Amino acid sequence: MKILKVAADIEIEYVAMFMNITRLIGDTHKRYWISEYSKLCMPIPPRKEQKRIINATNAMFEKLDAIMESL
Secondary structure, three states: OOOOOOOOOOOHHHHHHHHHHOOOOOOOOOOHHHHOHHHOOOOOOOHHHHHHHHHHHHHHHHHHHHHHHHO
16 A cells, blocks of 8 residues: 555554555455445544554554564
């Protein structure tokens, strides 16, 4: 997915995380942006909250990585 422009008050990493966890089910390799992603509503909290969500998510993934390495 390529995002060409994001509004100044939106963190690109927040958008990327949202799109990464939003699974679109399909059995083809079609381009999903126009046909599927453009229909989604994405909640956009204030920028400070976006950053908090990004930091919390990254911290959880770091902990999960540590757990996986210890197995």
